[in-house]
């Protein structure tokens with residue numbers, strides 16, 4: 001099938017603009033990223049600058065791929081990363097608009113590549129359990145109720161892709177941050193640092209320039225791992241309770 | 250006649266009883282006092298399971314650690330993609346598991362080509378890994394009583410695999426990443442993300458640092474340290490198509506090799522039988538379908554080539570060849586990975602492959618669905634079926650899956666001794682980047698175990714043995730002629746790539762290399778094919794350096810340049826793999842030389858002549874690498890033929 005790609009180019013000779021590319025022969029079994037590979041091969045054969053985009057596992061687990069496709073982070077399919085979208089979901093003659101994730105806290109590096117290291121700094125501010133190597137007790141000394149473990153797991157499946165931020169009109173990082181806070185707040189291992197964690201992570205989130213949450217819920221709709229906004233509600237509860245009672249900062 | 254080890258390969262296995270070696274070692278290894286640790290710098294390259302766990306643990310001990318990763322975040326390392334699980338000899342099932350059994354299974358699974366001392370230690374520390382991960386909050390699968398659940402995996406008779414849904418690697422890596430993040434916030438570890446190591450620097454024979462390229466602006470940076478640890482993963486992408494993440498590469502290990510580190514057993518490659526087949530020329534990578542599917546799926550191809558183009562549901566029972574059940578009646582569809590892979594290749598070579606490329610076999614669930622019901626099969630494999638459908642657009646509930654073997658893991662890697670140090674003093678290798686524990690074939694769920702064992706529980710002890718002699722060295726300057734020369738050689742290499750100013754893309758060379766490797770150094774290897782492959786790779790290398798085209802410049806964000814440097818190293822590695830495969834005149838584990846098979850097509854090992862580690866020394870471009878042998882001595886395990894009949 002024949003497709004037109006309207007791609008955001010930024011960096012090098014491009015100041016920040018959409019450029020149109022024609023792909024005359026797209027195989028419906030290709031993945032979306034393989035289609036971009038084909039485009040880049042064509043650009044290289046014409047000695048033009050290929051489109052920079054990020055990717056690695058191409059299996060929906062590493063969280064590296066990141067682009068907004070026709071206005072939606074990770075494209076049209078629910079619970080699916082860009083790398084798992086296949087071209088059979090498109091029709092001959094279509095135009096596809098491709099942009100980077102846009103947020104103040106995610107500056108553009110080049111074309112579709114953005115810098116998401118703000119997420120790392122949010123985790124560094126408290127998204128862990130302080131246990132040194134060798135300090136652990138026997139694993140089965142901490143029994144955890146299966147449903148609680150499973151709820152914590154649901155939150156822990158976040159791949160740190162940043163689609164929630166890109167989807168949010170305020171570019172808020174609440175869904176990402178709440179997923180980590182929930183994962184650890186639900187587990188017995190996370191109790192000791194529970195208050196300190198949520199206060200520090202929220203403070204870091206604000207410092208990075210992410211916006212406030214106004215309950216739009218676009219994050220949940222676009223999250224490829226279907227992380228629930230109920231985690232944001234938990235984050236809010238944790239935050240209020242910690243602010244009222246914590247004697248640590 | 251016994252094989253003699255080269256005198257320059259000292260494995261440093263401690264003396265004493267197998268089960269006491271590690272304890273004795275730990276009790277006598279020299280220590281570095283806390284105030285001295287502060288004066289010692291360690292560079293870790295890689296932030297996967299091995300790198301993140303090592304960096305966090307060494308940071309906790311008080312060393313100054315710098316971590317380098319080419320990824321934008323440490324959490325993106327390829328370890329994130331591991332699905333099935335992690336082994337540990339916890340014996341929580343009370344099914345007779347023990348450290349000895351895990352040790353024995355690993356040695357046997359590796360087809361008697363791994364070092365006993367290392368493997369025994371791996372089995373010993375396996376139990377602590379699970380404790381550590383649970384304490385970090387890793388959400389392993391649990392039973393209703395709240396305790397940890399297990400599953401069983403190939404090559405064992407016990408249930409010792411811990412798992413976290415189909416995302417074990419993700420959860421383990423997030424645990425290690427969080428521990429690492431904590432050390433970063435405490436200031437003991439400094440993170441250099443989007444930095445690619447392009448050379449190691451040696452001064453007077455000792456490793457003293459690295460040259461790294463800042464991927465955002467192309468600047469070359471010098472970083473010094475008292476020790477450098479490479480945790481840079483495997484090299485399966487030399488085949489172009491593999492289940493590895495797209496950016497996995499050999500450059501760090503290869504650059505160390507070119508500076509004198511020996512590369513051990515490069516030809517040992519694991520090819521996984523159940524992956525989604527290639528669908529066209531544009532294909533960029535392959536996706537693994539869990540081995541567990543073979544519990545209920547039946548492998549078949551049409552009996553007649555003429556039927557291969559038909560819809561599978563239109564091919565009647567009597568015209569189907571259930572080739573595994575026919576050839577291996579005892580094990581049927583559950584033969585080990587290497588045998589299942591080779592059998593699939595054989596039927597496709599005969600022209601009976603299916604799908605548009607004719608390089609696939611069917612894995613059919615119709616009988617299982619009839620027997621156990623749709624609901625039971627969906628409960629067991631629902632998420633895998635979904636993933637398959639996303640990629641292929643076909644529903645395995647309605648028609649058989651198409652699968653084909655794919656490159657999955659590399660057992661070979663940098664040669665290391667018991668302390669995980671390469672033959673260059675001060676240079677270490679951990680995780681998939683070293684060769685140490687899996688012999689010629691790795692058992693499922695053992696790579697995650699090894700990566701975390703190395704990083705959490707082995708290296709933090711063994712590195713002290715070397716660093717205790719470094720406490721008076723003081724800060725190491727990067728202004729030395731050695732750093733100067735290393736930086737220059739990286740710069741020259743990049744300039745040489747641009748100077749080619751040719752017509753062909755980097756990708757096209759990688760694809761061609763992959764095809765040579767897959768056809769001639771893949772599932773079946775022959776002396777003739779390998780000899781041809783070496784000549785073809787040499788020619789490809791020349792063509793690469795004279796006709797590659799690179800867009801952009803060296804001093805900007807430029808993924809094509811990154812790729813070019815990696816492919817250049819893959820080409821050299823490919824040749825060494827073929828040479829290693831050619832010299833090993835036997836079949837063992839993942840290395841199958843067609844000339845060396847028994848009458849019924851099984852691997853024919855030659856212990857008398859080949860029970861050794863092949864450690865190759867770089868001798869310069871266009872020079873043949875030199876072979877060093879480390880003899881393998883089995884003190885505890887009785888060496889036997891591996892048979893599945």
Ligand SMILES: Cc1cc2nc3c(=O)[nH]c(=O)nc-3n(C[C@H](O)[C@H](O)[C@H](O)COP(=O)(O)OP(=O)(O)OC[C@H]3O[C@@H](n4cnc5c(N)ncnc54)[C@H](O)[C@@H]3O)c2cc1C
Pocket residue numbers: 294295296297298299300317318319320323325326327328329330331332333334335417418444445446447480481482483492493494497498500501537657658679680681682693694695696697698700
């Ligand atoms: C699809 C799949 C499923 C798997 N499932 C399982 C399983 O169920 N159980 C199991 O035990 N094993 C499994 N494995 C194998 C296992 O995942 C890997 O062997 C293991 O994760 C490797 O970990 P590592 O830390 O050694 O390397 P990696 O995780 O590959 O990390 C390498 C790191 O090195 C960095 N790096 C590399 N080169 C450079 C450089 N030059 N400069 C800077 N940084 C560099 C990278 O950025 C990365 O951070 C699976 C493998 C695959 C492909």
Ligand code: SF4
Pocket residue numbers: 157158159160161162163164165175176179219222223224225226227
């Ligand atoms: S919450 Fe969802 S969208 Fe946000 S980073 Fe995690 S996986 Fe991505």
Ligand code: FES
Pocket residue numbers: 054055056057058059060061062063064065081082083084
């Ligand atoms: S490339 Fe890994 S999630 Fe898309």
